[in-house]
Amino acid sequence: MNQGFGLGVDQIHKRFGDIHAVAGVSFGVFPGEVLALLGPSGCGKSTALALIAGLERPDRGEISWDGRSLRDVPPHERGFGLMFQDYALFPHMNVFDNIAYGLRMGRWPTDRLGERVDEMLELVSLPGFGHRDVNTLSGGEQQRVALARSLGPEPRLLMLDEPLGSLDRNLRERLVSDLRRILKSMHQTAIYVTHDQDEAFAMADRVAVMNAGRLEQLDTPQVIYSHPASTFVARFMGMTNLLEGIARTDPGGSVVETAVGEFPVEGQFQGKVILLLRPDAVRPDGVGSLRLPGSLLSCSFRGSTCQATIEVRGVPLKFDLLSSSALPPPGELLTLGFEPGEALQVFTN
Amino acid sequence: MKLRYAFLLWLAPLAFLGIFYFYPLGNILAVSLGRLREGEALALLRSLLSPTIQRVVSFTFGQATLSTLLTLLLGLPGAYLIARCEFRGKALFQALSGIPFVLPTLVVAAAFNALLGPRGWVNLALMDWLSLRQPPIQFLNTFTAIIVAHVFYNLTIVLRIVGDFWSHLDPRLAQASQVLGASRLQTLLRVTLPLLLPAIAAAALLVFIFDFTSFGVILVLGGPRFATLEVEIYYQAISLFNLPMAATLALLQLFCTLAMTAIYTRLAAGLSRPLGLRPRRFTQRRLATWSIRLSATLLLGLIFVFLVTPLAALAVRSFIRVDGSAGDATLVWTLDYYRELSINRRGSLFFAPPSTAIAVSLGYAAATVVLALGLGLLASWALARHESALLSRLLDPLLMLPLGTSAVTLGLGFIVALDQPPLDLRASPLLVPLAHTLVAFPFVVRSLIPSLRSIRPRLRQAASVLGASPRQVMRTIDLPLVGRALLVAATFAFTISIGEFGATALIARPEYPTIPIAIYRYLGLPGALNYGQAMALSTILMGVASGGMLAIERFRIAEVGEF
Numbered sequence: 001m002n003q004g005f006g007l008g009v010d011q012i013h014k015r016f017g018d019i020h021a022v023a024g025v026s027f028g029v030f031p032g033e034v035l036a037l038l039g040p041s042g043c044g045k046s047t048a049l050a051l052i053a054g055l056e057r058p059d060r061g062e063i064s065w066d067g068r069s070l071r072d073v074p075p076h077e078r079g080f081g082l083m084f085q086d087y088a089l090f091p092h093m094n095v096f097d098n099i100a101y102g103l104r105m106g107r108w109p110t111d112r113l114g115e116r117v118d119e120m121l122e123l124v125s126l127p128g129f130g131h132r133d134v135n136t137l138s139g140g141e142q143q144r145v146a147l148a149r150s151l152g153p154e155p156r157l158l159m160l161d162e163p164l165g166s167l168d169r170n171l172r173e174r175l176v177s178d179l180r181r182i183l184k185s186m187h188q189t190a191i192y193v194t195h196d197q198d199e200a201f202a203m204a205d206r207v208a209v210m211n212a213g214r215l216e217q218l219d220t221p222q223v224i225y226s227h228p229a230s231t232f233v234a235r236f237m238g239m240t241n242l243l244e245g246i247a248r249t250d251p252g253g254s255v256v257e258t259a260v261g262e263f264p265v266e267g268q269f270q271g272k273v274i275l276l277l278r279p280d281a282v283r284p285d286g287v288g289s290l291r292l293p294g295s296l297l298s299c300s301f302r303g304s305t306c307q308a309t310i311e312v313r314g315v316p317l318k319f320d321l322l323s324s325s326a327l328p329p330p331g332e333l334l335t336l337g338f339e340p341g342e343a344l345q346v347f348t349n
Numbered sequence: 350m351k352l353r354y355a356f357l358l359w360l361a362p363l364a365f366l367g368i369f370y371f372y373p374l375g376n377i378l379a380v381s382l383g384r385l386r387e388g389e390a391l392a393l394l395r396s397l398l399s400p401t402i403q404r405v406v407s408f409t410f411g412q413a414t415l416s417t418l419l420t421l422l423l424g425l426p427g428a429y430l431i432a433r434c435e436f437r438g439k440a441l442f443q444a445l446s447g448i449p450f451v452l453p454t455l456v457v458a459a460a461f462n463a464l465l466g467p468r469g470w471v472n473l474a475l476m477d478w479l480s481l482r483q484p485p486i487q488f489l490n491t492f493t494a495i496i497v498a499h500v501f502y503n504l505t506i507v508l509r510i511v512g513d514f515w516s517h518l519d520p521r522l523a524q525a526s527q528v529l530g531a532s533r534l535q536t537l538l539r540v541t542l543p544l545l546l547p548a549i550a551a552a553a554l555l556v557f558i559f560d561f562t563s564f565g566v567i568l569v570l571g572g573p574r575f576a577t578l579e580v581e582i583y584y585q586a587i588s589l590f591n592l593p594m595a596a597t598l599a600l601l602q603l604f605c606t607l608a609m610t611a612i613y614t615r616l617a618a619g620l621s622r623p624l625g626l627r628p629r630r631f632t633q634r635r636l637a638t639w640s641i642r643l644s645a646t647l648l649l650g651l652i653f654v655f656l657v658t659p660l661a662a663l664a665v666r667s668f669i670r671v672d673g674s675a676g677d678a679t680l681v682w683t684l685d686y687y688r689e690l691s692i693n694r695r696g697s698l699f700f701a702p703p704s705t706a707i708a709v710s711l712g713y714a715a716a717t718v719v720l721a722l723g724l725g726l727l728a729s730w731a732l733a734r735h736e737s738a739l740l741s742r743l744l745d746p747l748l749m750l751p752l753g754t755s756a757v758t759l760g761l762g763f764i765v766a767l768d769q770p771p772l773d774l775r776a777s778p779l780l781v782p783l784a785h786t787l788v789a790f791p792f793v794v795r796s797l798i799p800s801l802r803s804i805r806p807r808l809r810q811a812a813s814v815l816g817a818s819p820r821q822v823m824r825t826i827d828l829p830l831v832g833r834a835l836l837v838a839a840t841f842a843f844t845i846s847i848g849e850f851g852a853t854a855l856i857a858r859p860e861y862p863t864i865p866i867a868i869y870r871y872l873g874l875p876g877a878l879n880y881g882q883a884m885a886l887s888t889i890l891m892g893v894a895s896g897g898m899l900a901i902e903r904f905r906i907a908e909v910g911e912f
Contacts, residue, residue, distance in 0.1 A: 053524075053528050054527075055524050055527070055528070074527070074532075074533075075524070075527040075528050076527045076528070076529075076530045076531050076532050076533075076535075076536075077530075078528075079530070080528060081528060081529070082524075082525070082528040084521050084524075084525055086521075088519065088521040088522050088524070088525040090522060090525075090526075090540060090544075091544070092543045092544060101526065101529055101531070101539075102529035102530050105526075105529055105530035105531045105535060106530050149529070150528075150529070153529060153530060
C-alpha cells in the first residue's frame with residue numbers, strides 16, 4: 001500500500017479466542033485524507049481502530065506511520081487521536097479540563113492552553129462551555145466536547161469510532177457536514193468508523209467496506225456505489241435485486257439465464273453467477289433497450305423517490321423510482337425498461 | 350410521597366440499630382457513669398488531658414494511620430491485578446487473601462508466634478544454621494509486629510472493596526487518556542485513581558477504624574508497652590475496675606469514629622460520579638507482555654508469601670510435636686492434637702466436640718448473612734438514592750457507629766440490657782447472630798454503596814418509563830447491577846461472624862461455643878497438648894472459613910453473580 005506517507009496498515013490479524021476479529025486487512029490513509037471504515041457491527045472495524053491506536057497489539061502484520069513501524073510505540077506516544085463510541089469523557093473533570101487533558105499531556109505552555117481550549121470550543125460551536133460539568137451535557141454536546149478533546153492536541157491521525165451512533169437523525173445530518181467541514185478545514189488526516197453508508201459517503205474521501213474481519217472494497221464513494229466489488233458490498237448499499245443465474249458466452253458478450261429471464265451482459269462469463277439488477281436504473285414507463293413485464297405489489301414513499309416492490313415472473317424485486325413518475329395502482333401490470341450497461345452487473349463469487 | 354417512601358426504607362435498619370445497638374450501649378454507659386459521685390465528673394474530664402491518656406490517643410492515631418497507609422500501598426496493586434487481569438488460580442488467591450480477616454486475634458498472634466516468635470520456625474532454623482544460643486529475631490512485643498499484623502488482617506478489605514469497584518470501571522476512560530498522550534503513570538494518577546477514590550476512601554475508612562479500635566493484636570503481639578484506646582478501656586474496666594473512666598474513654602473512641610465517618614461522608618458525596626459500569630468480561634484481559642507478567646507474578650508472590658507463611662506455620666504446628674529444648678529439638682509428625690479434640694479428658698461440663706463448634710459457627714454465620722444483607726441492602730439503597738436528603742446525611746455516620754464501638758463494651762451492654770423483660774434474649778439462639786450483624790452491618794453498607802451510587806440515574810429512569818414500579822426497579826436494575834458487591838458483602842458478613850470473638854465470648858451460651866471460643870478455651874489451658882489442640886482447631890477454622898468463602902464466590906443468585 002502506501003509505504004511513503006501517512007498511515008500504512010499491512011496484513012494485520014487479531015484473534016480474540018475463537019473469533020478472528022481482523023483477518024488480514026491492509027490499507028493506507030494519505031495525509032489530509034478522510035477514510036471511512038464501513039461495515040455491519042461485529043465486522044472488526046472497532047478492533048482495527050484499537051490496533052491502530054495501539055490499545056491492542058496485532059497478532060501479525062505491521063502498522064506504520066510515514067513508513068516507520070509503530071510496533072513498539074505505546075498509545076500515548078503515537079500522536080493519534082481517538083474519539084470513542086460513547087465519548088468516554090472523564091466524569092470527574094469539567095469541559096475545560098477534559099479538553100485541556102491532552103494539551104497538558106503534550107506539555108503545551110500554560111499561556112497557550114486556555115487559548116487553545118477556547119479555540120476548540122469555538123470550533124465545535126460551544127463557546128463558554130468550559131466550566132460546565134460533563135455529566136449534565138446533552139448527547140450532542142458531549143459528542144462535540146469529545147471531538148474538541150481529540151482535536152485539541154493536533155493529532156497526526158484522528159480516529160472516530162461511530163461518533164454519531166447515539167444521536168438523532170437531524171442532529172446527525174447536521175453534525176456530519178459540520179464534522180467534514182472541520183476536518184477538511186484543518187487538513188486533518190482521519191479514519192471514520194461507521195455502519196451507516198450515508199454517513200460514510202458524506203464524510204469520506206475514500207471508503208473501505210469491511211465484512212467478517214476482511215476488507216471487501218476500498219475506493220471512492222462514487223466507485224463503490226456504481227461498481228460494488230462483491231455481492232456483500234452491493235447488499236450493504238441496499239441493492240437487493242441479486243439473482244442467481246447461469247452464464248454462457250455469446251457473440252459480443254455473455255447471456256445470463258435467471259428465474260426472471262435472460263439478460264445480455266458485457267464481458268465473458270461462464271457457469272454460475274449472480275446478477276445484480278440495480279434498483280435506481282429502471283424506468284416504469286417501459287422506455288429502454290430491454291423490457292420486463294411485472295406487476296406492482298406495493299410502493300412506499302421516500303420523498304423524492306419511492307421504493308416500489310414489483311413482482312416479475314413470481315420474483316419480488318425492489319426499485320427506487322422517481323416519485324414524479326406515473327405509477328398504476330398496486331396490483332396492476334406495468335413494463336419496466338432499462339439499459340443493460342447501466343442496470344446490470346455480474347458477480348462470479 | 351417521596352419522603353415517606355425513603356422513611357419506610359429506613360425503618361427496619363433504624364429499628365434494628367435502636368434496639369440492639371443504642372439501647373444496650375446507652376444502658377451500659379448509663380450504668381457506668383451512674384456510679385460517679387458528686388464532683389468527680391470534673392476530675393474525670395481533667396484526667397482525659399493527662400499525659401498518659403494523651404500518649405494513648407496519639408499512639409492510637411499514629412499506628413492506625415501508618416497501618417492504613419501500608420495496607421493501601423500493598424493492597425492497591427493487588428486490587429488492580431484482581432480487577433483487571435485474568436490469571437490461573439485467581440479464585441483461590443482471593444479466598445486465601447480473605448482468611449486472615451476471619452481469624453480471631455488470638456489465632457493470628459499464635460500464627461505469627463509460630464513463625465517469628467522466640468521458638469518460631471524462622472528463629473529455630475536460624476539458630477540451628479548459625480549455631481546461636483539466643484533467637485536472633487525479636488518480633489514479639491515490637492511496634493513492627495503490630496503494624497505487620499494489622500496489614501496482614503486488613504489487606505483483604507482493600508483487595509475486595511477496591512478490586513470489585515475497579516473491575517467494573519470502564520477501561521475506555523483509561524484508553525482515552527492514553528490516546529491523548531498520557532503515559533501509564535499519568536493515566537493512573539489523573540484518571541484511574543480519582544475515579545477509584547470513592548472505593549479507596551471507603552476501604553481506607555474501614556481499615557483505619559479497625560486499626561484504630563484494635564485490641565487483640567496490641568495486647569498479644571504488642572505487649573504491655575503499647576496501648577490503644579480500646580486496650581486502655583479494657584485495663585480501666587477489668588484491671589482497675591474504673592468503670593466511669595472506661596465509659597468516658599469508650600465515648601471518646603465513639604466520638605473519634607463518628608468524626609472520621611462524618612468527614613468521609615462529606616468527601617464521598619463530592620467524590621462519586623455517575624460512571625458507566627461495565628461487566629467484568631469487558632474489563633479483564635490477559636497479562637500481555639513478559640515484563641507485566643513478571644511484575645504481576647512478583648507482586649502476587651509477595652502477597653501470597655506474606656499471607657500464607659504465618660498460616661502455614663500455624664497449620665504445620667498443629668501436626669508437629671517439638672521434643673527437647675532449643676539447640677537439639679526434634680520434630681515429630683503427629684495427629685494427636687486432632688484426635689484429642691473429640692475426647693473430653695478433663696470431664697468438663699461444657700465440653701463440645703469440634704463438630705458441634707463447627708455446626709454452631711456455621712449456623713450463626715448463616716443467620717448473620719441473612720440479617721446483615723437484608724438490613725444493609727435497605728439502608729444502603731436509601732442512602733445511595735437520597736444522597737442529598739437531610740435524613741441520609743444525618744444517618745450515614747450513624748450506621749458506621751457499631752464499627753467504632755469496642756466489642757467488649759457491646760457485649761457487656763447486651764448482657765446488661767437484654768436480660769430482662771420486655772427484651773429477654775439471654776436464652777435466644779438469635780442473640781449471637783444479632784451481635785454479629787451489628788459488627789457486619791457497616792461492612793455490608795460500605796461494600797454496597799459505591800456500586801449503588803454509580804448506577805446511572807438514567808437506567809432507573811429508563812426502567813420506570815418502561816413501566817417498572819419502584820420495587821421492580823430495585824429488583825430488576827439495582828439488584829442485578831450490584832450483584833458482585835452483594836457477594837462481597839455476603840462474604841464480609843460470613844467471615845465476620847465466623848471469626849468474631851470479643852462480643853461472642855461474653856454472650857454465647859457455654860454449651861454452644863463457636864470455633865473461636867473453643868480455641869480460646871484451649872489457649873487458656875497450660876501444656877503443649879492444649880496448645881497443639883488450639884493450633885489444630887485454628888487450622889480447622891481456617892478450613893471452614895475458606896470453604897465458606899469459596900462457596901459464596903461460586904453461589905450465583907439467578908444471573909446476579911456475573912454482573
